[in-house]
Amino acid sequence: MELEKWPIFSLLKKDFVQKLKIACVFGALGNEAILVTKNDEVYSMGFNGSGCLGVGDQTSTMIPREIETLCSKKVKGFAYGIGPHVLAYTEDGELYSWGHNGFCQLGNGSTNQGLTPYLVSSHLNSKRVLKVAAGSHHSLALTEDGEVLAWGQNNCGQIGSGTTTNQPTPRKIIANIGGRRVIDIACGQTSSMAVMDNGEVYGWGLNSNGQLGLGNTVNQHNTCRVTALQGVVITKVACGYSHTLALSDEGHLYAWGLNGYGQLGTGNKANQCSPVRIAQEIDRIVDIACTHYCHISAAMTQNSKIYLWGQCKGQSVVSPMETALESLHEVFALWANPSVTFEPIIITTSTPTSLTQSMMTALDDPETSDIVFLVDGRKIHAHRAILKIRCQYFRKMLQEHWKESQMEEVQIKDYSYVVFRAFLQHLYTDTVSVSPEDAIGLLDLANAYCEESVKHHCERIIRHGITIENVAMLYAVAIKYEAQELEEFCFRFALNHMTEVAQTEAFMALDELTVKNFIQRAAQHGAFKY
Structure with a gap:
């Protein structure tokens, strides 16, 4: 993945690029960036609106400057709003924020602009953060315990607190999801989504274009389940400006919300208030992408083909279109406006x-x-x-x-x-x-x-090919070859589709000991509770 495909990186020296392991681009014009080296040094560069570079001042720079507070902290990922404000989390689960703070989106209890990273973890009661998400002016964090914390602007209920009052510090979302475990989160402009460990999807916040998938256009101040996905096990959600994508464990893709540029991929520009399955004619989908910065959508199939649709540099593409691109990141580098990364680029190999x-x-x-x-x-x-x-x-x-x-x-x-x-x-x-x-x-x-x-490598490839018909066979394969990650993935998939899986020929062909162990394990996970 060549960073030069983003204009902001085109002036970086080659020897500096070779040292990088993480990079992201953000900002209203795609003119701010953060870089993490293999030695865990953190740099930023660009326009520096609202002090979003985190270097202690608001001076623009074309040369990377060190963010001293984050160096040696083992930064793992970022999320960014359109203010812009920035969230960063580390391998140790610490959370930092800086930049625009007019709506309390930094979670530090004030509305003062943050010129250097603030340790939000001081408000988290020792909770470790595994993922972050940011809307235009609000923030979400997913903890190791599967809890969702929210703070910032709340004019449409995007904090999920039951009110429309801005939230100055992280607050645990409880209504309707209680103590249940969340596995994924995403933010639209002023909406929020979450996926439970059983595949259910919940949304809250702005819903004027049906972006919550509830079948109506009423804003929600508390989390609400997307009931139209009953029976579908969702593993990942992604939010655009006012639309949502959801990927199931069987590789099926669903979309809903605003569709004025064809970003739902339904073949027309009509909004959808409930989930609609799209891209049925293409190969199994294994990853999806969109961002609240724009109206473009993208997906990757198990054969590594990249598709895009929506607002592509001013053109409206209303159905998924196959490209010759090599990654989802290239879609946003070359076709999104502004050109921002939908998630940080993990640089695994050099040019x-x-x-x-x-x-x-x-x-x-x-x-x-x-x-x-x-x-x-x-x-x-x-x-x-x-x-x-x-x-x-x-x-x-x-x-x-x-x-x-x-x-x-x-x-x-x-x-x-x-x-x-x-x-x-x-x-x-x-x-x-x-x-x-x-x-x-x-x-x-x-x-x-x-x-x-x-x-x-094999475990990753096999996961992309799992179906109800073959999951029992692959579960046995994983046990045979002591592929623990694959075994766990197969078990979870089978657990989510117990009734159908138990009727397959592959399940019937399992040896007696494997079946007994599977049933016992499923019982421990509550599969047979009434």
Whole structure:
């Protein structure tokens, strides 16, 4: 992901960019940014409206300046309003805020502008924050305990306190959700949404365009359940300026709210007060994105295809349109107005170098290889040195059995060509690209060769392919290969669809011990309570 696609980053020096691990762009014109380095230094740059750069003054800067308060705090993520105000949380669960504060959105008990980060955690009674969200002038925080805290502007009930009085410090939202666990939060301009751990969705605040999905246009001062999604297990919500997207655990996408630019993706510009399922004709969706800064929507499928719709640089796109883009972030860099990040960019790899490009082309190059694998009657050319360096299994086997002086041809019988080549691709490039079906075979190979990083890649890919029909089989696979994250994900999915899953052939095929353990575990989670 090249940061240069955002104009504000185009002047950064290459050696500085190589040090970054997190970056975000915000502000009414997309002209403010925050950067976190791999050494946990935090910098900001841009116009600095309302002191939102957090450097202690309101001076604009094209050169990154250090936010001293946040350095070495292990900042993990950000959220930002349109004032702008900024929220930052750390790996230790601490929460900081700064910038515009005319509506108490910093949570520090005042309306004074914040020029440096304020430790909001002093008001949280030792609660650890796992996620933050920001509307135009209000803020939400999700804690480790699954509680939602809200503060800031409340003219439309977006704080969920039952009133329209601004909230100066974080307040726990209790009405209608009580002590239940929340797993996701999102903010529109003046609305708020939350997802419960059982997949139910609640909304509160401004509802003039039906953005709460309640079937009406009445503002709500307390949380209200989106009853039209009864029977659908939602795992993620995203809010635009006045519209909402929701993604189910089966990869189905729902939308509701304002639709004047086609941002709902329904094929027309009519507002929707209740959830409507969209994008049914495209592949399974695994991620969604929008932001209260604009009227654009985006989604990514399990095959990594990127779709966009809504207000795209002045044009109205009323149905999801496939693009050649490589990430959801590129949608907002190139097509949103203003160009702001919908969430912080996590920079996991550097810009490709001549070395990494060469490694990508070296695999299966017969001119330079010194070992050949024969799989399903097809040859894969590789290099002993790379295999030794990258894989303990190959290091041992090559040293013990294979001569260095001649070309070796090794027959692979236990794995398919697609699976074995995908494994070699990871050794050469650190990437994995297989279908969810082939990922099961690759998980088997990775387990046999003790490659934990490949196992984690496989677990992620398999999760994207889980359905009611195959979840029981995948649950058994996860147990077999000790893939704990995948096992937990499969269990949660099956628990949310117990009636349907229990009637599938895959569930009937489970061995007796696995079924007993599953039922006992489901009972502990309250599956059989009346």
